[in-house]
Amino acid sequence: MPPGESPRHRQEKAHLLKRMDRKTGKWGTIHPRYRLLEALYGFTKYRERNMAELDRWRSMYGNVVKAQKKTLEKAVNYKKKLNDIEELIYENEILCKAIVSNAMSFYGISQSDLDSHIAEAKKAGRLADRISPSQTLKHFVRDWADEGSKERDDAFPCILSTLTSLKENSSADMPLKILLPGSGVGRLGTEVASLGSFEVTLNEWSMYMNIGYRYITSLNPSSPLTMHPFIDGLSHHATTNDLLRQITAPNVSPNLNVLLIEGDFTTAFNGQGEHFDIIVTHFFIDTARNPMSYFDTIHKLLKPGGKWMNLGPLLYGTGPFVQLSLDEVVAVVEEMGFEFEDIGNECGALTFPDKKVRWTEAEYGFNGKALTKNAYKAQVWVARKL
Template sequence: MDSSQDEKEEREHFLRIVRAFKHYKFHSLDRIARTERFLAKLPHKHRGLLARYSEHLSTLKTCVENNDKIIKKIVKDVSTIFENSHLVDSKTATSSPTAQPSPADMEKVQATLKQFVRDWSDEGKLERQACYQPIIDELEKYYPESIRSRQEHRVLVPGAGLGRLAYEIASRGFMCQGNEFSLFMLFGSNFILNRCEGPNTLQVHPWVHQSVNCLSSSDQTRGVRFPDVNPSCLPPHAQFSMAAGDFLEIYTENDYWDCVATCFFIDCANNIVAFIETIYKIIKPGGIWINLGPLLYHFADMLGEESIEPSYELVKEVILGIGFIIEKEETGVKTTYAQNPHSMLKYEYDSVFLVCRKPEQSYSYSNGTQDEEVDDSDYEGSTVV
C-alpha cells in the first residue's frame, strides 16, 4: 500500500473517531426521545403512574448535555496532538452524508466516559487498588529506590488507556511510557493529562446510558467528579510519556525495557502469542514482565475478525515455551472493570496475576539455542508521539 493510501486511511479513521464523539449528544438524546415517544403511547392511567419516570427522562437529557460539555473539551483542537495532523481537519468530521457513526463507535465513546471514573476519580479508587496496586507493589519490590535510581529503569505500559497506571509508575521515579492504540483512549488521555483544569473541577455522568438494573433513578443520573489528583503535578524529575500506535509495530528494539507492565491487555490481541513474544524480545535479560487481567479475548466474537482464544493453561505453556521464568503466579484475583458500584448487576473477573522474568542468558524457544540475533523485519515500527 502506497503512502498516499496510508494517509487517506489514517485521515478517515481519525475523522471517524472525531465524528463519533461529536455525534454523542444527538445519539444519546435520540435514544431518550424514542423512550418518550413510546411513553406517550401508553394508556393515560399508565402515564399517570409513571409521572416521576417522565421527570427522570428529562433529568437524563440534562446529564447528556453535561457529558457533551466534557466531550467538546476532549475533541477541541485534537488534531494538533498527532503527527500528520495537517492531513486532518476535525471541523469536517460531520460534513459527510455517509458519516453516521456505528453503534460500536458510540459504545466506545460511552466507555471512554466511564474510563474517566475508573482511572481518575475517587470512585474508581477501589478498582485501581485491585488492578494497579499489585503491579506497582511488585515493581517497587524488584527495583527498590535505595539500590539504584529508579530513573535509570525503563517501564513500558502497553494498553495504557487514560494513562493512570503509567502516571502512577512515573510518579514513583521510574522512566515510564504508556502505549495506546485506540484513538478513543488517546483523545481522552490527551485531555486528562495535558489540558485538565485541576483536581475535581469536572463532572461526568458515567451511568446515564445504563437504563437496566438501576435500584434508584438517581443511580443512573448521579455525577462523578474528576480528576482526583492534578495530573500535571508529577515530581520535578519524572519521566512520563505516551506513545500512540500499534504495540507490535512500535516496539521493535530488543533488550530495551527493564519492565513491561500489562493490565487487562494481552487478551486484546488477535494472536496472544505475538504479544507475549514481543514482550519477551523487548525486555532486557534479567528484566521482568508483570501482568494482571482476565482472558476476555476482544476479537473472539467480532464480525469479520480472526482470533485464537487459548485457555490460561495453554497461555502459560506459551509463556514458558517462549523463555520466561514465572516467579509469581496467582489465580482468582478479584477484579472489576469500569463497574457501576450501585448497579443491581455486577461483573467480576477472577483474574490472573503473573510476574515473569527474562533469563539473564536468553535462549531461542524455536530451536533451543542461544538467541544471539532476532530478525525484526516483521515488525516495522511507527512513530512514537
C-alpha cells in the first residue's frame, strides 16, 4: 500500500472534507472552511502585504536628510538593500502561490470560492494576515531545513530517546499509538515514525501550519522548495547577506505514513477516549486558553497506563483563563490521576530536588544567525495515567 493511502488516511480525509463543508456546523470565524479560506487569503496576498511594509520602510528612509543619505548610499547602498528585498518578496510569492494551489487541490476549494471570500474580506475592510504566512516560512526553517538543526537538536534527542525507552519497556506486540498535538509543520512526527513501532498521529489547529505541512508532504524529494524567510524584518541581522539568504527545505523526506488530524485538540478526537498509548506535548501546553482543558483531554485520550511526555516552556499567551506555575502544574496533574516517572539525566537536571521533572535548554527563534537568542528552560516530564 503506498504511503499516505492507508485506511486511516482515507477515512480521515473523508471526515476532513465533511468538516470543511460549509453546511457542516455553524458558519463563522472558527469554522474550518472559514479558517482555511483566511489562510489562503493570507498566502495569496503575501506580496501585497509585504510590499506595503516595504513601502513603509522606504517612506521612513525618506526622512533621512540628504547628506546622511549620501553617506549611507556610498557606504552600504541602502536603497539597493530595499530593492533586493523587493525582488525576494516576488520570489517568496512564487512559493506562497504554490502552497495555495496545493491546498486548493487537496481541500477541493475552487478559485471562485476563494475569490468570493477575498471579496467579502475587502468589503468588510479586513486585511489579509501578513504575519502568519511569514511565520509559516520560518517554521519550514525550524522543522525542515539544515539551519533549524540547533533548535531540533535541543529537543528531539530527549524526546526520541525517551520514546525508545518507553517502547522497549512496553509489552505491546502492536505499534504504539502516539499523538503529537500542536505539531506545526510536522518534523517531529517524521522523526518519531523513523524509530519504528509507532503509529504516529499529528494534530494542529492553525490552518497556516496545516496547509504548509500539506505542501511539504506534496514535494518531490528531488525538487525542494527555496525561500528567503527573513526579509520581513530588518532587526538583529549581522550582515545584509544573512537577511537576504536563501533557505532550502525539506532536508529529509516527510514520512507519509504519519497522519495529520486538523482542528482543536480538545474536540478533534471526540469519541476516541483511551485510544493512545503515548501523547507528546512539545512546546504546546502553554498555548491553551484553559490549560485544564488540555490536561483533561490528555487524560481522556490516553489508555490506562498510557504515558504523557512533555517538553516545553510555560509562556502563557493572551487572555488565558488559568496561569499555573510549574509546581502548580505538577500538583494539578497528580490530582487528576497521573503519576510522574523519572526519565534520567539525558533530558537534563531535576528542576526540583523532590520532583521527577527535569529541564533542558531549548532555543526557539527560527534564525540561528540572528544577533539575538531566545531560549527556554524547557520542562520535561513523563507522567503515567493511573
